[in-house]
Amino acid sequence: MTSLKIKRSEIEKIDIANIQGGFTASQVMDRYKPDIIINLALYDMASLTNITKMLDENKESGYLFSDEGIYIDVNNNIGWCTFNEARADSNKDDYISGSPILVKNGAISIEWGNKVSSYLLGSHKRSILGFNDDEVVLISTDEVTLEKAAKIALDSGCKYAINLDGGGSCHLQEGNRIYTGSARRNVSWLMIYKKNTNEEVLEMAKKVCIDAGHGKSTSGKRSPDGKLKEYEFNRDVAKRIKTILEAHGVDVTLTCTGDTDVSLTQRAKTANNAKVDCFVSIHANAHGNGVTWTTAQGWEIYVCAKGGKAEKLAKAIQKHSIPELGLKDRGIKEANYTVLTQTSMPAVLVEHGFFTNKEECEKLKSDSFRQKCAEADAKGILEYLGITYKEKAETNTDSKFPYKVKITANLLNVRKDAGTNYPVTCTVKHNEVYTIVGEKQNGSTTWLKLKSGLGYISSKYTKRV
Numbered sequence: 001m002t003s004l005k006i007k008r009s010e011i012e013k014i015d016i017a018n019i020q021g022g023f024t025a026s027q028v029m030d031r032y033k034p035d036i037i038i039n040l041a042l043y044d045m046a047s048l049t050n051i052t053k054m055l056d057e058n059k060e061s062g063y064l065f066s067d068e069g070i071y072i073d074v075n076n077n078i079g080w081c082t083f084n085e086a087r088a089d090s091n092k093d094d095y096i097s098g099s100p101i102l103v104k105n106g107a108i109s110i111e112w113g114n115k116v117s118s119y120l121l122g123s124h125k126r127s128i129l130g131f132n133d134d135e136v137v138l139i140s141t142d143e144v145t146l147e148k149a150a151k152i153a154l155d156s157g158c159k160y161a162i163n164l165d166g167g168g169s170c171h172l173q174e175g176n177r178i179y180t181g182s183a184r185r186n187v188s189w190l191m192i193y194k195k196n197t198n199e200e201v202l203e204m205a206k207k208v209c210i211d212a213g214h215g216k217s218t219s220g221k222r223s224p225d226g227k228l229k230e231y232e233f234n235r236d237v238a239k240r241i242k243t244i245l246e247a248h249g250v251d252v253t254l255t256c257t258g259d260t261d262v263s264l265t266q267r268a269k270t271a272n273n274a275k276v277d278c279f280v281s282i283h284a285n286a287h288g289n290g291v292t293w294t295t296a297q298g299w300e301i302y303v304c305a306k307g308g309k310a311e312k313l314a315k316a317i318q319k320h321s322i323p324e325l326g327l328k329d330r331g332i333k334e335a336n337y338t339v340l341t342q343t344s345m346p347a348v349l350v351e352h353g354f355f356t357n358k359e360e361c362e363k364l365k366s367d368s369f370r371q372k373c374a375e376a377d378a379k380g381i382l383e384y385l386g387i388t389y390k391e392k393a394e395t396n397t398d399s400k401f402p403y404k405v406k407i408t409a410n411l412l413n414v415r416k417d418a419g420t421n422y423p424v425t426c427t428v429k430h431n432e433v434y435t436i437v438g439e440k441q442n443g444s445t446t447w448l449k450l451k452s453g454l455g456y457i458s459s460k461y462t463k464r465v
């Protein structure tokens, strides 16, 4: 015999699953993600109908055993009333009549109403739903008579209790723990969702906009030998930065993905709409008439104004760029470029050397130099965002990932690793959507790895979107 008492104050939601054709317990757990389930209405295998009278979201099924029973209202309160009272009150959206009633007003009271089912008489395994002022009580018994079942319910502290379906249908489960198990498909289940009481606030994944300057048809913007077009270098480096940042859990928005030029105001708009944490525009520099090579050389970075967060970002990128790229440091400069002034977040524009300088142009053409530029920029951006750069960041090559899920619990703990025994790092909230980059199995629970790198959440409280 198991008597499971759940404090009403710890209950987030109580609901009924009323399923055409029935679901097994594991199907209910998978589909609806409750914390606790018990088989519910008495079901007639011959007529394939609920015999217990029920309301599920004000939809009626079955017929009466007792005139009274248990309601669940829209605020997830559980209480006692007649079927007609429940039907007349739209706040009472779920209802289960007793089949039969076992305990009423704190006393044993076996009541059938106008219907007695002979196969409920005698000894059977029984499932019982009851409650008192503080608790909801779910009971699974051995083979007992109705009289014994009522006694057990009363002894378990029930002020009100009703008999549910029994025999081979009995199933009581909390999480992975099955107290009484049935492989049977039951047409209705009571589902309890417990509250998550952690109130910490989640730090969302960081977002960055990478802007690759110019387009294929932008006039000028090419090396004197005609072999390097600036837009092509810019796009290549932007893509490489994106790969590195994403491997560190950062969401990356690109202002342009094709070859064509995108207007400066549109670039700023894209970043503003994506509500990114910072904006980095990728360029290579030019000097002279564009026809002849010149000696101007070096790396520089632009901000709209010094003294703020943009300069902090510029300094972080500078710190990683100068030693790694081996270019002359022309420093941090101020300019009223549209992408710096019309963006609503810290924004910088990086000039990765001169394509009008013969020596630097050769570097800009090379794969290895482009990778160095991307790594230096990414390291600076990560440092600015407070994310530790990892030489070999975790990249998941499984095509299953990434995918997105929506949180179905009101508040859900994020754990440091895949299991409830790991510390809580933060919480996520109802209806928030997260990108999942990995999965780990712990017992029968699948844990989902958040792209932000903050930890793992139980898949039980998520829905694929």
Ligand SMILES: [Zn+2]
Pocket: 213, 214, 230, 283, 284, 285
């Ligand atoms: Zn440029």
